[in-house]
Amino acid sequence: MFTPSSHDVRRFFCDALRKQRNNEILTPMDAIAADWIVQHPEYHDQLGDVDAAIARDYSVEGGQANPFLHLSMHLSIAEQVSVDQPRGIKAAHDLLVAKRGEHDAHHEIMECLGEMIWASQRNGVxxxxxxxxxxxxxRAAR
Structure with a gap:
């Protein structure tokens, strides 16, 4: 199993943006990441400097959103939907997309994903x- 470090993740997103900006060849995963990065221009400055990105602290106390966590969640959801894993996520996603659009649906799914992870970690299950x-x-039914 591949378990990238936080530095690996940050380099990946910074490289995807750099490749996209320079019209370089993108791997399929780079292309998916670049598509989400384009939809988040508020992160472009932070992704433009890989050394600063690696050095930066995105602690809760700092009060600033972690663009790498956010983009990683977009990628996770896209992957889950592409293989319908967990089973039923594609249908639930598609219902939500029909009501909210792809980007807003992803943000709502992130809330659910975050709740699931938090509950799992909190309860040790x-x-x-x-x-x-x-x-x-x-959320799709609302």
């Missing part, structure tokens, strides 16, 4: 994927 899918379905 495996992630409850059924609750996750139900959370997305409920």
């Amino acid at each position: 495996p992630p409850d994927t059924e609750a996750y899918i139900e959370c997305v379905r409920l």
